Amino acid sequence: MTSVMSMSASPPAAVATASGYVALLQESDNTLRSHALKKLLECVDTLWHEVAESLPDLETIAEDLDLPQDMRQMAAAVASRVFFHLEEPSQALRLALEAGEAHFDLQHTSPYVQSLVRAAIDAYVVERLKVIDDEKDAKEEDIGISMEQLQAMVYRLLETCCKEGKYDHALGIALEAQETSKLREILISSGPSVEMLKYALNSSINVVSSKAFRQEALSVIAECLEQQIDIRKTASVDLIFVYQLLGKPEKVAEVLSKLVKGSDDDSLLGFQLCFDLSDSGDQAFVTRVAAALTKSDAQKKRWAQVDRVLTGGFSSELALSFLHKQSKADSLIMETLKKSLEERGSGGRSSILHNSAVLTHSYLYAGTTNDTFLRDHLDWMKKASNWAKFSATASLGVIHAGHITEAMHLLEPYLPSSPSDEGGSNVSPNGGYAEGGSLYALGLIHGSHSGSSAEKRKETAEFLRTHLRASHTNEVISHGAALGVGLTSMGSNELAAVNELKDLLDTDSAVSGEAAGIAIGMVLVGSGAGNVHNSLPANDKEEIMELVTELKNYARETQHEKIIRGISMGLALMQYGQEENADALIEDMRSDRDPILRYGAQYALALAYCGTGSNKAIRILLHTAVSDVSDDVRMAAVIGLAFVLFKTPERVPQLVKLLMESFNPHVRYASCIAVGIAMAGTGDSESVAMLEPMLDDMTDYVRQGALMGTAMIYMQQSDSSNGRKIRSFREKIASIVREKHQNTLTKMGAILSTGIIDCGGRNCSLGLGSRNGFTKMNSAVGLVLWLQHWHWYPMMHMFSLALTPTYTIGLNRDFKYPKKFEIVCNSKPSIFAYPKKLEEKKEEKKKRVETVALSTTAKEKARQARKRAKGGEGGAAMDVDKEEEKTESKDAVGDEKGEKMEVDKEEEEKKPKKKREPEPTTFRVGNPSRITIAQSQVCVFDLGQRYRPIRPEEKPLGVIILTDSTPGEAEDLGAVKAPSLEPEGECAPPEPFEWTPPDETAATDTKEPVKKEEK
Template identity: 35%
Template sequence: MSVLVVNSASSALNELSESEPLLQVHALRVLNSVVDSFWPEISSYVPKIQALSESPSFPEPQLAALVAAKVLFYLGDIDQALEYALMAGDNFDVTEETEFSQTLRSRCIDLYVEIKSGSGPREREHLPSFTNTNLESGETTSFTVKEANFPVLERVVEDVFNDCLKKNETFEAVGIAIECRRLDKLKDAVATEKDPQRVPLLLDYCFRCSQGLVASKAYRTEVLYALVELYESQSIPDYVSICKCLGFLEDSKRVAEILARLLKEENEQSHLSCLQIALDLFDSDSPNFSRKLYEEFSLQFSEEKGGDKTLFHTIRSILNGTVPSALYLEFLYTKNHSENNVLKKVKQSLDARSSVNHTGLVLANGFMNAGTKNDAFLRENIEWLSRATNWAKFSATACLGLIHTRQASSALTLLSPYLSNEGGSTSAYAEGGALYALGFIVASASSFELTEPSLQQYIPVTARGLNSRSYLLSALRSAGNNEVIQHGACLGIGLACMGMATGDENDELYEELKGILYSDSAVAGQAAAFAIGLVLVGSGASRAIEEMVAYAHDTQHEKITRALAVCIALIMYGREEDADTLIDQLCDEKDPILRYGAMFTIGLAYCGTGENKATRRLLHVAVSDVNEDVRRAAVIALGFVLIRQPLQVPKIVKLLSESYHAHVRYGAAMAIGIACACTGSYHAIEILEHLSTDAVDFVRQAALIALSMVLMQQSEAMNSKVADIRRLFDRTISDKHEEVLSKFGAVLATGIINAGGKNCTIEFTSQSGFLRSRAIVGMTMFCQFWHWYPSAHFLSLSFRPSALIALTKDLKLPKMEFLCETKPSLFDYVKAASQEQKKEEEPVVSAVLSVSTHQRRRDRTKKTTSTESKVNTGTTAPMDLDTEKSKEQTKDSSKSKVEQQHESSSYRMENPTRVLPQQIPYVRIPSDSVFKGLTNIAHPGFILVQPKDTQVAVEYVSYQLYGYPVVQEDDMPQSSQTQEPMSQVEEPQPPAPFEYHED
């Protein structure tokens, strides 16, 4: 049977020109079948086909509309093609696997999403406006999809959705349902899933879509509540995932209800789930939510009068951060890989007379030893440290808070030599710095005080740790008119009480800080403004905003105005579209400092959302504002908005990094450092390496700091640039001709890249997807060191231990191992500087005198045979030595290669262990372990385990809780299982008070 091959559409087009409708219909059917091949020939007849599609007397107008749509599509007029495709009704089959159907199907969904999202006037300008022309009358009418074809558009979207379900493409259907704001279809998609094992994956995909696809905070709330309903409708509800969703919603009451319900069940699995929920929510690092949950959970327990009292206290010790902080402290102390010899080398290379260098080295020491309790460098260099004067002295004392972070129970004891109320130093700068340090110690411990009398009985006894906030407030009130002590006390209160104020008239803390602010003292007022932003972070308190903006207009002190600008940004953290009105107001201000605040307000309000509107606005200001500070802030704020899309940031800021404006280049470097922290991104490193050779010193400073952030916890096996970048830091520090600002950046970078004894990373999102508000606030304040060096200390809030810690239901550490199925060198610690230095020194050859050379040559000639003499003719002694050394080096190199080739493909790690986020896919509990995990290992942090056989005796790791009892001993009975005695680690005494000499 022969196949008829059509070579032209001319016959059908001739038939289309006939006046008989039946012939025209036949012609359209032929044209529809050949339009993909002969659309150029048909294009001249488009007006005729359009007229038929709009004629009320034509019998097949939808067929004509379909042919017109296809021709217009091939002509490149997508919007006009979509108009006629929608007019084609059922003839437009969205399920066809053709380029025409797929393209218009995507366009349909995009338009539907724009319409359903309630586009405002500005956004609606992007919606296509269609034009229809009546060929007989010549009249032209225009309309939008919403006005004419929205019902048809909705039908197309539903057809696409139903087709996905029919093909069992459930994940695609979920994505379409969420993006199109059809939560009814979302529930249908989950209900129609036939494979029970795919349902948890499907629900997890829903959660990830809600974070990645949904730009509106209000709609995201609807999606998460719908997801909670779907989780609860399952035969076995996943309470861990339910509480994760409720945690994002900050619905502390419902989370507390679930915890209390699980607590009452006589089921070990429920109790383990309860503990895992508490640990995951602690990892979210949201102090305000943690405090509310702590209070709600305590009330639930007291009302219910039931459940395991021991477990109740254990959960509370997690929620208030007592036990997790102690375990992290133990990890950082025992796994410390700090290299004080690096700091000594840096100290020798710096000009001791420069206060900037002094401050930089003290900060580097604080970052390098953050949380490790290792203050050996300070002890060994007391004389050098005593040279600090004024604010350098303040910063040096404050760094003790970084080193001794999480030691809330002994904070006042550690700092007593510097606190006048504790019988210590009477220096105002030392005391102010100590109060600042106290804030860091308490903030990092995540513990908090409760003020409700009915709940006082549940507060764990932690010596004097939980009284630190009261102490700070008392110190502020008794400071009199001493600006320095007021400054330190305000910053300490802001840190210790982060997120705990409301801004209402009855808020004593807010009113106290506002009184200091209104005193109009530049130094104290600056700290008070910062503190107000910290205690109100994320609250969106309208009254406080109005008062801060008003006072920013009234005050004559630039320090206070700038601090108020940052304060406003902190208050609007995470408010998204609720902050738009304020942002518009601040962007229109004549004062550039308030416009500077507007940029950080955009960055924090839309932090981690990737919102296109915010990104466009920041890019516009970055290239258009007349003030250099505002432009720099706009580029930095891009890093905060795009925290969840680190790979996009180098692409977006690449052109900005080549700007003629040095402040824009500085901002580009910092934005990359913030968004790409700990990623080791090669695109980021490429840009930053170029900026590290910039002609402007402060641009080089930013590039060096950003490089250290990007390469934190990166080994040479993971990233070949690590060794080169570390050498770059060393060269910059030792170069006598380098500018002091660049050296300051290199010194800070040295501390950052080795943070926490090489055991900490900078993380702005938890592995559960939460934005870590404390870390983001810390980085925001760190960026203010441009104007005020003591702000640099805040970076320590962004550090997170890279620890994997297995716990039993009693929060004990079992003796067990983890299996890492990759080569040990891949995620190993970076080699110590002493080892690298030794390697570099090996190839160095000693100088040889020419007289000795000639003598050895004569001696060798006498001893060798004639053949050997021929071979060695013209060979000098140094070359012989080099040859021997090269042979040895070749031998060592080949040995090293053999060792690498024979390196095992897996290894085991004892609990607790250092595990990087990139390492997680390779880590699991080995099959021969006596323990099994409650969940799979999905991220660094805490994982609950239980014995496979309850009859097997369990051994525990001995550790010291450093004064952090889990509960009151009278309230909690002793566990039936025995634990090895805790290691008695001798607590070192605090460094002697600095004796400062004002020269």
């Protein structure tokens, strides 16, 4: 009885087999079949392998419209679970949707529900993108799921997520499916909360692959931010960021105007955002923002400050002043390099190496305005001839980058005379190489800094265009003038300048035509094919579209490879930032038979998707890198990876790791350069280890690429970083230059690496991104054009456009810097210290080695001498006595020294040795100072000091606007001043002043200002 009761109380045993219930499915009685389906639902997760044999019967029941609905839904539910266990989620999803909500509850967290939800979202995203792209595909018919069913399920899922407060999940689905309306609903239903808006903004930038939908999503986010602009200040920061991404200068100007007209703190925030705008590298956009500002007379001083930042060139002035005053360039580097090249057999007669040394000098002193070495070694500089002279003169533009106030005065000895004087440019008998180089230098001075004065830039552009129109008969001057026009008018979309460059292109001169094609691309950078640029008038869009067609036709008709390359690079520059809008042109160029156009297509792809991390772009570049028949095309494809992935640089070494082992040396070279660009300034040990074997590659230009790539990685690294390997690398590049048997191209790489590793007075790094996350247009353009030095050496100067000064300076509302403002760096000082300078080796004179004589020998000689003196050798007696005295005194001194040395040694052993004090783990950085990107990660603001940043949440990098907590107290301030052309060590004349003679009667009513004469 007890056993029976215990058996009845226990739970029913699990079904051992489903064969009986499966057999009932063949019955004609619906009641039996319904009972079987209910039982199968209970045991299908464990006995699905038995039920799988009856899948056709289950699907037949589910599709039989004559049967009751609940019976059909149970059959679909059973079949769905069987397909789930068979790992066919699409079929399981189709049947789950037919089963209805009763059998497929989205709120359950079982693996079955989660798997089908993922499948549903994936299927909906695919179908949704097909609808957007107007594509027809048979996939919907294959799996038998209608778009309406998928949409209903996904919408139901979104509602469930919002009810449960999982807004981030709902946002992710809406963004992936590109549902603009749902995105708006989710953000509104969330509050909109600050966290959700930031999440939506970050996801739109980093996750959304379609530029068109990203623009829609950002517009929705902007609507939500506008509602919060009066509630919180940070909304203004985010709103300007969003409007800048949308390319709406008028909207940016509206937000800035409100801030500048507001309270003191609001105006300071406005100043900070002006500097951030200028830092983005798109000067044309900044100029349009300045033009759209609605100014008021009430705050004249504030508006003067805004104009000074946006169009007055103050950002460029800050960088120039810092690079000049804080330059840590080592003068011995160039002295040693020059001496090594002049040694017999070390390449002293090679124009390539001499040209590389001149370029290295410009890299070392880029933006510092220090050209003392060139002035001190004019004879060495005069060795340059023809195009080398062009490059040498243009290198002044790299050294004086941003020095716009003195540009014309500096280059006056080299500039051609005004064309209006004699009807054409005055060309010197040597062919105009210096004149052409000076025009190019003028463009580099104005184009290297994105924050330079808009007015000065425009004046210089007009000056260069005058020489461009008059120089068609001289290809050297026209080459320099064309590049100068492109640099000074970069991104301006000035169609008048484009037409003048096109006239030069039509002359069919190879050298001039190449520069004209590149310059057209610089003027129209980022304009696409003309049909997608929001700020262009309709007529300009049509004209640009016609121009693109003409350029492509011209490239296919001309016989000059240089012109084809110039046009292909120009077309590539026009696609900057266009993403999928550039796909049609890129595909047209990729499918061309001419390898030079395919070469341009790789850079067009790299610039169009620069910084996006697009999987589509990476897939195309990798495919081209291993499949194209042209070595140059494969090389460009590999380098393009660094541009697409520069925001996630650690992915580049992983992608090119196998390509470094390629049998093709061009691919190996490109892999070294790609790793160098991506990991520039990081000192990454793994990347350096990847490049080390390439330093001993059998091909000379691969060794060149490895040297330059390693130098890029080691930029702004201290001697103590990376296990002190940087010292051995510096020694290696110096030894390569000295070695007589080294190949010219390898030596060239070593020389250029010397300049790259210490560029800008050791205060610059290679950077494609701005502080607030934008891709810097001028840096991307400069780096792409610098890479063209493989084909044309004068492109090496474009490296200055990609250099970013890594300075940090705190400014008050008057744009003066408080000297007592400091930043705390939580690191050892040696980690971010400047590298140690070279020490000049002094030649040691060879000392005469004296033989050691025994004391008995010396005494014997003295006695013999005295005997000879007594014997009548009177003349020698004095000398001998002196010699004896010296010998004896030496012996005495020697004995004393010996005793002293022994005593000193004993005392030294007794004295305790001083212990080396441990290095501090934190230190304070003054104002202004160099703070590298890596260093900024360990730096924090001390909010307890008098001056505090207006945006304390930001990293201490670049220009920081400060608030004063005690404005009434006296301040110790410094003013930013641009460097003058005064010689080093000579005082500048004082300001004008009035002088009154001692005799008052001699004083006159009119007093002329008197200046102190220069000595």
